[in-house]
Amino acid sequence: DAGVIQSPRHEVTEMGQEVTLRCKPISGHDYLFWYRQTMMRGLELLIYFNNNVPIDDSGMPEDRFSAKMPNASFSTLKIQPSEPRDSAVYFCASSFTNSRSYEQYFGPGTRLTVT
């Protein structure tokens, strides 16, 4: 398996623009997680899905952020409009309910820079 795939790996955009981050989880995994990592706040869970349904979005910072999972093999995290404080590394992770340990497998991350 190719592991969790994220695109793009790097994104540079101007303030006010819409940004869409993409994630393909590991085939067969039924949980998908979106995280944000910054020096100041560390790793923050933004939202997670189970069987394509959002379970907990309490970590989404504000209405400018939205996430979707239209099917089991694809998810997006959208920021509209983007702001400089959104600059961070965004990780997607997936896991499988019936694994013994529920460990999460992370993608390589997307480094977002908003100027």
Place this chain on the structure above:
Amino acid sequence: AQTVTQSQPEMSVQEAETVTLSCTYDTSESDYYLFWYKQPPSRQMILVIRQEAYKQQNATENRFSVNFQKAAKSFSLKISDSQLGDAAMYFCAYRSRNDKIIFGKGTRLHILP
């Protein structure tokens, strides 16, 4: 709410020596999982070791082992025979029954040649 605390922001160890990274957590649950993840400069998050709370035996993966003290809510990571490739940020993590995983702030480990 569950919390995970890593009290050592940075640590250094001489190559080939042993180092222990600390982690404490707070929970009212009895069934959960604990993990240590490694994040090298490539920023890829890599699972190092896992521990099921119901198991008393400490998990071991080659040079990596844990000291799990359930009553004390402590979960430290020991790295034996440290190698240059072990230099990374290490995150302690807790996963509860509701499947949300909580990470500590991390400990940056430096390996001195």
